[in-house]
Amino acid sequence: MVTPKERVLKALNLETPDRVPLVPQLQQFAARYAGITMEEHLFDTEKCAGAFDVTWRGLGGWDAWVMAPRPEGFVNDLRPIPIAQPGRELPPDVMYQVHEKPIMTVDDYERILDVGYKAFLRDYFFRLHPDWQSTTLHERAVLIRDLQKAAIAKYEAQNVPTLVGGIAETPFDEISQMRSFEEFTFDLFRRPDLVERVLRVVTKDITDTALRMAKGAGGLAVWIAGLRSSCAFVSPAQFERFVWPSIQYMVEHIIDAGFYAYLHLDQDWTKNLPYLRSLPRGKCLVHFDGWTDIFKAKEVLRDHMCIMGDVGPTLLTLGSPDEVSQYCRKLIDGLAPGGGFLLGSGCELAPDAKRENVEAMFETCREYGAYS
Amino acid sequence: MADTSEQLTRAILELREEEVLQLVRQRLAAGEAPLEIIAALRQGVAEVGQKFEKGEYFLTELIMAGKIFKEAMVDLEPALERSRQQSQALGTVVIGTVKGDLHDIGKNIVIIMLRSAGFLVHDLGIDVPPQTFVNKVREVNADLLGLSGLLTVSFNPMKETVAAMHAAGLRERCRIMIGGGPTDERVRAYTGADYVGQDAGQAVRLAKAALGVA
Ligand code: B12
Numbered sequence: 001m002v003t004p005k006e007r008v009l010k011a012l013n014l015e016t017p018d019r020v021p022l023v024p025q026l027q028q029f030a031a032r033y034a035g036i037t038m039e040e041h042l043f044d045t046e047k048c049a050g051a052f053d054v055t056w057r058g059l060g061g062w063d064a065w066v067m068a069p070r071p072e073g074f075v076n077d078l079r080p081i082p083i084a085q086p087g088r089e090l091p092p093d094v095m096y097q098v099h100e101k102p103i104m105t106v107d108d109y110e111r112i113l114d115v116g117y118k119a120f121l122r123d124y125f126f127r128l129h130p131d132w133q134s135t136t137l138h139e140r141a142v143l144i145r146d147l148q149k150a151a152i153a154k155y156e157a158q159n160v161p162t163l164v165g166g167i168a169e170t171p172f173d174e175i176s177q178m179r180s181f182e183e184f185t186f187d188l189f190r191r192p193d194l195v196e197r198v199l200r201v202v203t204k205d206i207t208d209t210a211l212r213m214a215k216g217a218g219g220l221a222v223w224i225a226g227l228r229s230s231c232a233f234v235s236p237a238q239f240e241r242f243v244w245p246s247i248q249y250m251v252e253h254i255i256d257a258g259f260y261a262y263l264h265l266d267q268d269w270t271k272n273l274p275y276l277r278s279l280p281r282g283k284c285l286v287h288f289d290g291w292t293d294i295f296k297a298k299e300v301l302r303d304h305m306c307i308m309g310d311v312g313p314t315l316l317t318l319g320s321p322d323e324v325s326q327y328c329r330k331l332i333d334g335l336a337p338g339g340g341f342l343l344g345s346g347c348e349l350a351p352d353a354k355r356e357n358v359e360a361m362f363e364t365c366r367e368y369g370a371y372s
Numbered sequence: 373m374a375d376t377s378e379q380l381t382r383a384i385l386e387l388r389e390e391e392v393l394q395l396v397r398q399r400l401a402a403g404e405a406p407l408e409i410i411a412a413l414r415q416g417v418a419e420v421g422q423k424f425e426k427g428e429y430f431l432t433e434l435i436m437a438g439k440i441f442k443e444a445m446v447d448l449e450p451a452l453e454r455s456r457q458q459s460q461a462l463g464t465v466v467i468g469t470v471k472g473d474l475h476d477i478g479k480n481i482v483i484i485m486l487r488s489a490g491f492l493v494h495d496l497g498i499d500v501p502p503q504t505f506v507n508k509v510r511e512v513n514a515d516l517l518g519l520s521g522l523l524t525v526s527f528n529p530m531k532e533t534v535a536a537m538h539a540a541g542l543r544e545r546c547r548i549m550i551g552g553g554p555t556d557e558r559v560r561a562y563t564g565a566d567y568v569g570q571d572a573g574q575a576v577r578l579a580k581a582a583l584g585v586a
Pocket residue numbers: 095096097098099100177181227228266267268289291313346347348349350351431472473474475476477478479481482517518519520521522523524525549550551552553554568569570571572573574575
């Protein structure tokens with residue numbers, strides 16, 4: 001019997017397993033599936049774990065967790081943007097909401113250069129959470145690490161790996177959210193040199209923090225999210241100056257520390273694919289959300305980097321099981337040959353996906369995904 | 373005059389913020405009609421939009437052009453009022469991101485493009501309930517309603533907004549277009565909207581088609 005872990009490792013290492021591994025990024029869907037509220041899913045450790053277990057059994061399991069099956073609400077608290085959460089600012093059973101506004105100011109760039117990003121963040125979090133104590137940040141980080149560690153170990157004992165132990169965004173994405181997308185865009189034109197210098201400082205600190213988390217919690221990989229940093233947003237010249245150097249630095253240090261680099265890439269990265277080709281072979285996983293041409297990605301990254309994706313939100317919510325199954329077959333036909341493919345959702349599996357559509361996705365992978 | 377108009381158009385096309393603002397002030401001081409200055413600015417943003425559609429310019433560049441246009445308008449609007457000139461809009465559009473959804477990057481791009489094409493656009497922002505859309509459409513007598521949404525859970529509020537337009541008796545005289553990442557023909561059919569647009573360029577083409585303007 002091939003274990004899920006063996007299957008996933010083979011794909012990551014660009015080999016051919018017994019069948020295409022099934023790796024949905026299943027998070028909030030578990031709340032809907034198991035019938036707990038979003039508040040419970042985000043903050044109640046036991047109910048959250050219970051809902052993940054119910055979903056796991058109900059759907060017949062899969063081959064790896066993307067995020068550790070632990071409550072996400074505490075992680076949201078440690079993101080440097082205001083997030084309204086169910087049961088707090090929002091009614092108990094709705095999705096959490098990210099409120100992007102320019103909380104970071106232009107003066108803060110200088111401050112980051114003066115004191116470093118980690119020290120800056122400590123102050124910055126008091127702006128977001130005026131009620132926090134000086135020790136809160138550290139305590140929260142430890143809490144998350146311990147929750148991740150326990151959740152990862154629980155499934156690891158059944159040979160089911162978790163991909164993500166440490167979490168980071170590209171510095172471009174992180175600062176863009178703290179400044180707000182529009183203000184940050186103006187900064188790129190009005191003070192490019194300053195932004196470039198700041199991003200360099202931030203890159204180092206973000207990488208350190210993510211690696212510390214991964215070493216403490218376990219997991220196969222460190223997550224690097226690129227959400228608004230592809231050429232769907234920035235020009236190639238801006239990409240080369242403000243985005244790519246950070247990704248190269250992060251990937252290199254993640255690999256050195258013994259992890260895979262998990263590039264979680266939202267929106268359209270088709271134009272950026274050639275850059276990915278220059279990253280170290282067999283050490284990275286790239287996850288597309290349905291907007292990048294994943295078939296084109298296979299052409300460019302074949303035998304170089306494991307690809308994951310990309311059953312998208314619209315199909316899973318409004319499509320039929322037949323349509324979902326057809327799309328999964330198309331993915332398997334196009335991406336499985338030669339190995340190095342994980343069948344997954346486009347970004348997070350849509351929380352309001354139809355149950356029968358998710359079942360169709362999973363069944364198709366298990367049956368049609370066999371390498372023979 | 374043609375020369376400075378061209379200079380202004382070029383400055384915005386090349387995203388030279390300071391230069392645009394300086395030129396606008398100079399020309400206002402020289403007593404030039406604000407509408408002519410605006411025409412030159414619009415031309416610049418429209419050319420940025422064309423380059424964007426051809427893949428020669430990128431989103432950040434479009435946003436910067438929109439910002440420069442907006443800043444120039446701060447100087448131009450009082451002058452417009454003084455001269456009692458009215459710019460002739462191609463039509464009136466009400467737009468917003470539907471209830472529960474806070475994404476607005478794409479919607480704001482659509483607005484930049486619609487405005488530079490000559491539409492009068494009322495932006496209701498994000499997280500907009502159906503009734504707020506209906507009220508605004510009625511208040512400004514809009515020709516077209518644009519609904520943006522990037523979440524799958526936004527499909528229902530879109531549908532509810534279309535239904536509310538119906539209930540208010542506005543459905544006949546105001547067309548409805550939807551857009552935003554995950555929307556497609558399937559979502560259009562589900563919500564009962566008239567059109568779905570994949571990008572900002574298409575939003576402008578749809579708006580023109582809906583209103584029967586070239
Ligand atoms: C940037 C972003 C954010 C930013 C938003 C910042 C802002 N001010 O808008 C932040 C970080 C705040 C955010 C938050 C969240 N997001 Co978000 N986000 C994105 C991301 C990466 C890019 C969206 C974007 O700006 N695209 C660029 C613009 C230019 O494209 P666009 O919006 O599609 O617009 C173009 C066209 O669609 C069209 N258009 C747009 N509107 C209209 C309107 C009309 C009338 C017409 C004709 C055309 C039109 O023209 C535009 C220009 O060409 C997408 C990923 C993706 N693949 O889209 C996820 C995505 C939309 N987010 C998603 C989610 C789930 C969320 C969150 C719930 C949290 C989370 N788990 O990530 C919160 C929800 C907050 C809320 N309640 O709304 C999911 C939605 C999936 C789903 N199941 O529904 C996506 C698809 C990511 C994914 N693949 O899972 N997000």
